[in-house]
Amino acid sequence: MRFWRLAREQLGTMGVLLVLTSCACLLVAGLPRATQASYDEALRRALSSAPAVxxxxxxxxxxxxxxxxxxxxxxxxxxxxxxxxxxxxxxxxxxxxxxxxxxxxxxxxxxxxxxxxxxxxxxxxxxxxxxxxxxxxxxxxxxxxxxxxxxxxxxxxxxxxxxxxxxxxxxxxxxxxxxxxxxxxxxxxxxxxxxxxxxxxxxxxxxxxxxxxxxxxxxxxxxxxxxxxxxxxxxxxxxxxxxxxxxxxxxxxxxxxxxxxxxxxxxxxxxxxxxxxxxxxxxxxxALPKLLGDFLAELSTARTVMFLVLGGLLTVALGVIVLAVRLLAGRIDHALTLARARGGSLRQVAGTGAALTGLAVAPAALAGYALSYLVPGPVLPIVHAGPALVVLVAVGFAAVRLALVHRAPLHERRDDVAAARPSARRITLEVLVVVLASAGAYLLRARRLDDSAGQDPFLLLVPVALTGAAALIILRCYPYPLRLLVRLTARGRAAVPFLGLTRAARARPAGVLPVLILLPALGVSVFAAVISDGIAGTQLQASWQQVGAPIRMTSDIEVPADAIERVRGLAGVEQVVPAQTGEVQIGYGGERAEAIAVDVARWRQILGGTPLDLPALSDGALVSPELRGRGTFEIGWQSRLKLATRGVIESVPGFFTEGKFLVVPIDVQVRPAVNTLLIRGDASLSALARLVPSATVTSQETTLAAIRDDPLTSAVRWALVVVTVALAAYALAAVVLGLMVGAAERARAVSFLRTLGLSERQARRLTVLEILPVILVTALAGLGLGLGLPAALGPAVDLSPYAGDLPVGDYALDLFVPGALAAGLAAVAVLGAYAHTLISGQPRPRRRPPRGRPRRTGHRPAFRAQLGCA
Structure with a gap:
């Protein structure tokens, strides 16, 4: 067997394998370095921003x-x-x-x-x-x-x-x-x-x-x-x-x-x-241990999210590389079969395939590993181990698969006629996987996350189990609805829908597995998109919650009336709501509470169109949960005031989030000592600070920018975006490789059907109908898995450190990005199948001109009889 000649003949396939391997090694070695650099920067910023004392x-x-x-x-x-x-x-x-x-x-x-x-x-x-x-x-x-x-x-x-x-x-x-x-x-x-x-x-x-x-x-x-x-x-x-x-x-x-x-x-x-x-x-x-402890708590969540998305990316990348190796093995299968039939040992045959695979993946792995050093960040063990793992998986899969396929010379298979029934042991194992995945998801929500031992293995295994369970369910259940469609199309006169759906329903599990790479790819990418969108929405909510208005000015002393008027007249200021904050005495004892006196109706006006919603208040007081149930009570502020409880409020945006506090109308004060201004508009913050030198000026926009600028937050969102894009690309590669892996068998079937009178257009429609059902089912399952993972893992993954300390749990069902990912991949898969039929279409068979008058034979029943599906 001439190894180098065999390699020259498969340059195209080896080139695809080289590109996939180099990209995978660059991602698996470069992304951890970039994320670790972000972790280090976050710790340095946390220590440098904390008071030196x-x-x-x-x-x-x-x-x-x-x-x-x-x-x-x-x-x-x-x-x-x-x-x-x-x-x-x-x-x-x-x-x-x-x-x-x-x-x-x-x-x-x-x-x-x-x-x-x-x-x-x-x-x-x-x-x-x-x-x-x-x-x-x-x-x-x-x-x-x-x-x-x-x-x-x-x-x-x-x-x-x-x-x-x-x-x-x-x-x-x-x-x-x-x-x-x-x-x-x-x-x-x-x-x-x-x-x-x-x-x-x-x-x-x-x-x-x-x-x-x-x-x-x-x-x-x-x-x-x-x-x-x-x-x-x-x-x-x-x-x-x-x-x-x-x-x-x-x-x-x-x-x-x-x-x-x-x-x-x-x-x-x-x-x-x-x-x-x-x-x-x-x-x-x-207080260094406390600062480090707070950082490690945030880091634990970041590492968990990174492990989930990067682990999913690595799994999908390995799956696509395995598909490429399988394609290469299929291309050289005929040559290896001949070598085996002529006396070649199993070691020679398997070694040739493994060496050919290694010739493609080893230089690509070195190139990806070298390019990862262009990414700033510390060199972690995964930087060395990741590319080595990719090479071992690719070469090992090639050797094992060829050894199993060619264990006997002149192997012949007829898996296209009838699929073997799975054994009772295999069915029991698959049911056990589904049950354990469901039970794991339930227990994870019930017991939440365990940070006592660092990374919680339970949290890391449940997403893998859920993905495997979804894949098994699709693998076993998707042929049954197709068989119902086959029965419906069998009653029609068109042969192409019947043949296409019949071939899709009879597809062997091994033939469906390449397309099922779409499931983890779509699941993880949709999960990353949903998490990223949830963090972004909560960050916006947190910025409004922290400021309480588009712009807020707070002063330790009273703001003079003339200064308030100058603020009103500043360019960009649309509305100003004065307020007074301070500590009040509850009753006549030592009980104290924080209070804010403000015109709530005008405050609600400047918050129109924002995520905040304040209850209306015309008289009395809104109290915190710790002050509820007191009815009418008396406070001591500038004077003694009797207030009736008009409602309970969990927090006051921009001011109070816990403890004892209350909101009262500003007109209850005989002479309000205004020390806070709530402003609507786009005025310059520096100009406002010059008008009231004693005040601290904050805005919702700067607060949101500060939240998003946090290194850990930026690292999480940046990694989610990169992983989403990479997984989408790998999913597309999986679709294309899946089409190429089954190209030879599909070409034989189409060639046989063409001899029975199938036109080129019908052949293309047949290929599309054969691929379309499993693509659609996998896309919908991946979409559902990605949308369900945040709900399943939400209670166990605390993302609040990246969203202004607000819990990220309300994942709004925004299907635009996830739906676009699923629909885009499905559409590209269908277009790829159609393009594949154009590229690999068989030449129309030549016919001898008929002698005499052609005889009508009624080809449709004979057509079906020869296919064995009449």
């Missing part, structure tokens, strides 16, 4: 005696080196170089203010790089003074500009702080942060701003010099030392997120074991 690693120690005091910088530096030395190896890449140390007192009152004003003392190791002194000078040495008959230290301090006005301080002033152990605080400088937006300042908001821990309490932390650090003592004040190790979000990896949580716990344990000769324990303060 939550993400960074901060070691703290509270001094309570002079023996525990750190009075100079040297011990701070030695401890900083210690923390980095004992840090677990998995955590070290995440800890950025640098960091800083600090020492601060807390709850240090200004003497004589009855605990209403506090000046805490703080030392920052890098204050000289973080602040600019705009007035006065930097703090220096420590002095003393006499106070109430005692000598007390006087700290030179610097305060932020904001503290001068809000705490009524002035440069050069000396304040006495403390309750028992007094100290003097002389303000010698006023500073301003070099970069107030730096994440660094989230650790020291008490230095940069005056804080109100309670309504009447004001706190500020003043900066002292290193000389002042030598005088601070935990014996006299509440003194805390901190070592802050910043987290470098750029070094974070989604694959290492689970291990990082364990590493942080180990670091916490090691820090607590370092007494260093003092009795004060060290503690690690960080």
């Amino acid at each position: 939550l993400a960074d690693l901060t070691v703290t120690m509270e001094s309570s005696s002079r023996e525990e005091d750190l009075r100079e910088r040297a011990p701070f530096d030695s401890f900083d080196r210690l923390w980095r030395e004992i840090m677990p190896a998995r955590l070290r890449p995440l800890a950025a170089a640098g960091g800083h140390m600090s020492a601060k007192t807390i709850r240090t009152p200004i003497t004589g203010t009855s605990g209403q004003s506090y000046i805490n003392l703080g030392w920052l190791s890098d204050a000289d790089r973080r602040v600019d002194w705009v007035r006065g000078r930097a703090p220096g040495a420590i002095a003393t003074m006499r106070y109430e008959g005692r000598t007390i230290p006087v700290f030179e301090v610097g305060v932020v500009e904001e503290a001068l006005s809000k705490m009524e301080l002035r440069l050069g002033q000396t304040k006495i702080v403390g309750e028992n152990d007094h100290a003097g605080v002389q303000i010698v400088g006023v500073f301003r942060a070099k970069d107030p937006a730096d994440r660094y300042w989230s650790h020291h908001l008490d230095v940069l701003h005056v804080l109100r821990l309670q309504p009447l309490q004001k706190h500020i932390t003043a900066l002292v010099s290193e000389a002042g650090l030598g005088v601070l003592s935990g014996e006299e004040r509440y003194l805390t030392y901190r070592w802050t190790l910043p987290v470098d979000a750029r070094a974070a990896s989604a694959r290492a997120a689970g291990g990082l949580r364990a590493a942080v716990a180990e670091f916490d344990r090691l820090v607590a074991l370092q007494p260093m000769g003092t009795a004060a324990p060290f503690r690690l303060r960080t």
Whole structure:
């Protein structure tokens, strides 16, 4: 057997196999890299967008005696080196170089203010790089003074500009702080942060701003010099030392997120074991494990969805490649049969087919594998294993199939006359698969998802079982309605419908299997389209739910009436609805609730045509579920108000989603203190912010863009779109290959029928009618499977992290895209069948001219008798 000659004769088929294999390997190696890169970007954004005080690693120690005091910088530096030395190896890449140390007192009152004003003392190791002194000078040495008959230290301090006005301080002033152990605080400088937006300042908001821990309490932390650090003592004040190790979000990896949580716990344990000769324990303060946990919860859902769609894509791609291998095996079957009949061993025959397949798929797999490195992202194990799996499946299928077909020389088959009955064992197994798939879908909805062990295998197996069950049902049940149609067409005079439907009903299961690749392809692509559409719709709902209006302006203080009028007159503003929000007292006790006073009728007007629907309210109040059943109740706001309950509302768009809250008409207030504006129009957000400097301006459009711009959300939707397109292409390839696989048998049948008087047009119609029923049945089944999978898996797959934290469960039955996919594939399949008959049509048989007058024979009954179907 001449191997290379055989390969040259099958260049076309091998070229098809090469293209299919290279595309499959590119997808199976490139898509995981792209999705993993999106996962990493999502984690980095989550860490970088979180306040540094939550993400960074901060070691703290509270001094309570002079023996525990750190009075100079040297011990701070030695401890900083210690923390980095004992840090677990998995955590070290995440800890950025640098960091800083600090020492601060807390709850240090200004003497004589009855605990209403506090000046805490703080030392920052890098204050000289973080602040600019705009007035006065930097703090220096420590002095003393006499106070109430005692000598007390006087700290030179610097305060932020904001503290001068809000705490009524002035440069050069000396304040006495403390309750028992007094100290003097002389303000010698006023500073301003070099970069107030730096994440660094989230650790020291008490230095940069005056804080109100309670309504009447004001706190500020003043900066002292290193000389002042030598005088601070935990014996006299509440003194805390901190070592802050910043987290470098750029070094974070989604694959290492689970291990990082364990590493942080180990670091916490090691820090607590370092007494260093003092009795004060060290503690690690960080919210990094919670941030990682929240991210891993979102990642689990993303990985589940990706596994389902990418697994379906890989399965369909392998199925199409197997079809191409089967086509190649059919093309060389005659040559291999002759070789086997002339004494060729089974190993030679099977090896030749496997080598020919490997010659096509191995270079294609290498090409797809190499092209996947153009996709940015980390190299995962699947990048190496995926192409190897494709090659093994293709070569293995070729070898096994040829070995089974040619196990005996000169194999002859007549499967076209009657199909073998399936055994009782096979029927029992198929029924068991259908029952287990149905039971699995029910249990999955009942028990929901189990995230305790990572990826839930139950969730991953149920879609596969449902697809297999649907394929078995189609495989076994679709001939029966066709036989009814055959009986109806048998009564007619036209032979083509009868013959076409008869051949479709008698098709062997092996001949139908290539077309059934359409089932998972359509099922997964429709599932991806439905999920993508559900996420998009819920994102829109979430954006309106978060903002509550096309544009919302909120302020911590009252918005002046003239500012409201300027907003009304701004270009693009169509309507403005003022509102007042605040906390109210329920009854006369300590019960509190959030409230909004607004003209609900006008609010409903600006929400017209949006997904939001507010209940009408003219008087009384709409209350949250926690306040229901109270009838008429009294609240304390600007005055005492008696309100009747007019309804229960689950949430107030843009304001309240849980807890105790109520909505009241704005005219119940004698003088509303407007601090919120609800705006309809397309005005510039920056222009609105300039008109009301104290307000924060948000819009529904920017909120929706932020939701969609999330890396995980973008990765999920992008992958769904890519998989949908790829599956549609593979489904079309499956249809074409299915036609080519049965081309030889179909050509023989058509050639035989042509000798009996079948015209070319009738031959084309016959081929289309033979293919059309199974295409239509499979398309409808795939459409139903894709539409049913979201409902079956919906309770187990939480997609809310990708839809603004709203549950994605209301999958509206929009059949446009799914129907277009199914109809398009069915139409292309029919057109392909028709085109196939045009390309492979047999030449019209030649007839000798009749001698004498032709005799009428009534060919139709004889035509049917020869076919065995009269």
